[in-house]
Amino acid sequence: MSRSSAPSQQQPLFDVDGPDLEPEFQSWLRSEGLSTQPLLLRHCGREGRGLVASRSLSRGEVLVKLPDHLVITAERAAGEWSLLALLLAEVKGRLAAGDRSSPAAARWGPYVAVLPQRPGTLLDWPAKEVQQLLRGSPLQRLADSITSAASASWRELEPLIAQGRADGLVPEHVPLSKGDLEWAFGVLLSRCIRLPSRGDLQVLAPWADQLNHDVSAEEGCHLDWSWDVAGPAVPGGDRAGGATKGALVLRADRPYAAGQQVYVSYGPKSSGELLLSYGFCPPPASNPHQDCRLRVAVDRQGDPLADLKEQALARHGLPSELEFPLKLEGIPEGLLQYLAFLDARPKVAQETFELASVLFESGGFPLLDGQDTLVLALRGLSNRCTAALKAYPTSMEADQALAAGALAAVTNRQQQQEQQRRARAPARARNYLTAESPPAASPSLSSPDAPPLELTLGTEDVFVSSVLRSAAVASIRVRERQIVQRTLAAVSGQLVEAKRAAGRSRRR
Numbered sequence: 001m002s003r004s005s006a007p008s009q010q011q012p013l014f015d016v017d018g019p020d021l022e023p024e025f026q027s028w029l030r031s032e033g034l035s036t037q038p039l040l041l042r043h044c045g046r047e048g049r050g051l052v053a054s055r056s057l058s059r060g061e062v063l064v065k066l067p068d069h070l071v072i073t074a075e076r077a078a079g080e081w082s083l084l085a086l087l088l089a090e091v092k093g094r095l096a097a098g099d100r101s102s103p104a105a106a107r108w109g110p111y112v113a114v115l116p117q118r119p120g121t122l123l124d125w126p127a128k129e130v131q132q133l134l135r136g137s138p139l140q141r142l143a144d145s146i147t148s149a150a151s152a153s154w155r156e157l158e159p160l161i162a163q164g165r166a167d168g169l170v171p172e173h174v175p176l177s178k179g180d181l182e183w184a185f186g187v188l189l190s191r192c193i194r195l196p197s198r199g200d201l202q203v204l205a206p207w208a209d210q211l212n213h214d215v216s217a218e219e220g221c222h223l224d225w226s227w228d229v230a231g232p233a234v235p236g237g238d239r240a241g242g243a244t245k246g247a248l249v250l251r252a253d254r255p256y257a258a259g260q261q262v263y264v265s266y267g268p269k270s271s272g273e274l275l276l277s278y279g280f281c282p283p284p285a286s287n288p289h290q291d292c293r294l295r296v297a298v299d300r301q302g303d304p305l306a307d308l309k310e311q312a313l314a315r316h317g318l319p320s321e322l323e324f325p326l327k328l329e330g331i332p333e334g335l336l337q338y339l340a341f342l343d344a345r346p347k348v349a350q351e352t353f354e355l356a357s358v359l360f361e362s363g364g365f366p367l368l369d370g371q372d373t374l375v376l377a378l379r380g381l382s383n384r385c386t387a388a389l390k391a392y393p394t395s396m397e398a399d400q401a402l403a404a405g406a407l408a409a410v411t412n413r414q415q416q417q418e419q420q421r422r423a424r425a426p427a428r429a430r431n432y433l434t435a436e437s438p439p440a441a442s443p444s445l446s447s448p449d450a451p452p453l454e455l456t457l458g459t460e461d462v463f464v465s466s467v468l469r470s471a472a473v474a475s476i477r478v479r480e481r482q483i484v485q486r487t488l489a490a491v492s493g494q495l496v497e498a499k500r501a502a503g504r505s506r507r508r
């Protein structure tokens with residue numbers, strides 16, 4: 001794990017003497033050879049459960065050491081991602097029916113029992129809302145890829161389940177409907193960790209998956225969680241009492257005070273990616289990984305050189321379609337070269353390959369039939385940005401008001417809950433700060449100048465309230481458009497500069 005040394009905001013402290021959460025799960029972990037120390041499982045406000053330092057911790061100290069046999073891999077679930085989902089859904093179905101007779105339920109039951117009923121990912125959103133809320137945003141493509149992956153898995157699993165029922169392997173009391181599988185896909189989306197050190201193996205890691213995400217952390221879980229795969233065996237760690245092959249080890253990257261929540265990063269993800277795959281939405285304006293994806297592709301319909309261009313791109317190891325993350329800080333590396341190539345119209349085949357070599361090998365922008373290919377690329381980017389802005393169905397002002405209105409509603413509700421909690425809490429517990437972030441000042445509901453959403457909307461907020469879901473998306477749309485507008489401004493500046501340079505070279 002790695003994260004910035006300063007916490008992103010003033011962090012609340014949690015009660016280290018409070019009652020243990022999920023006691024059955026924790027005693028199962030201990031019986032499996034996992035020491036849950038030095039972290040405690042606590043309710044962490046809108047983040048759900050989280051892991052909290054039980055005492056002060058020093059940098060470099062081991063926080064989690066998960067023996068290999070407790071890591072659930074697709075291999076261990078006898079196959080691929082879909083089968084891992086099937087394993088989860090089957091165990092959940094059996095637990096609901098009080099049946100622990102299958103080996104999978106006996107093995108993983110205590111873990112599956114503490115998984116959230118509603119992971120709160122995009123797969124839990126009402127289908128009609130997905131299209132409606134994401135229209136115009138590049139997030140629509142991510143949503144499509146999530147829903148089509150889930151549909152493809154279901155198509156793969158449906159006949160297997162039917163066969164399993166026919167063969168008496170899946171009893172009638174275990175429901176395995178599309179909805180049950182979607183629950184499992186949501187769990188995988190929001191909890192799977194990709195381990196680069198093990199060939200990008202995707203795993204479920206009980207206990208470690210109770211760690212929440214901090215946008216300011218530098219790198220992290222799901223795609224990149226930087227677990228060390230520990231070399232030394234954990235004696236007595238396997239179920240037969242022998243040594244396991246290793247363990248996933250998480251070390252503290254900085255000191256923690258007792259009661260402080262330990263966060264990791266789920267990877268450099270934008271607020272939209274977090275919303276769709278994990279169900280929560282950190283304020284996009286303060287997410288350092290916020291971007292607006294621009295998809296650019298060879299125009300197969302309109303470009304007579306499309307085939308040649310695809311061949312030339314392939315020679316340079318490039319696909320015929322790419323997504324570039326536009327950011328506030330400037331034009332992404334390689335975008336202008338790619339656009340210059342897509343938009344150029346060489347007259348002969350050979351020129352197409354030569355142009356590709358100059359653009360992609362030297363990074364320079366040659367003249368093509370007297371035309372400056374940098375100017376071509378900048379104009380192409382400007383047109384695409386203008387089109388991207390037009391694709392949003394709502395105005396910037398409407399989105400700002402929507403996001404601010406939700407912030408006010410959440411803040412008010414939070415203040416009320418806080419007052420109720422304080423009134424109920426015993427005196428000792430009042431010494432601890434509360435689990436939720438400090439309330440923000442309520443902005444005006446309708447002002448177009450209202451501040452951006454400054455509060456993370458939690459999975460529960462987003463799941464239960466379609467108003468908050470649309471507010472979360474509105475806050476993302478606001479930031480995406482700000483990024484596109486900033487890119488347009490940078491392009492205009494560069495176009496003026498490129499034209500001046502072209503004029504100077506003509507005069508010479």
Ligand SMILES: C[S@@+](CC[C@H](N)C(=O)[O-])C[C@H]1O[C@@H](n2cnc3c(N)ncnc32)[C@H](O)[C@@H]1O
Binds near residue numbers: 213
């Ligand atoms: C890997 S699990 C972490 C444990 C989880 N909190 C639980 O109670 O099971 C990921 C889920 O935790 C929640 N989460 C993680 N980081 C969060 C954050 N910074 N803000 C709000 N929710 C967060 C989201 O619901 C997400 O889908």
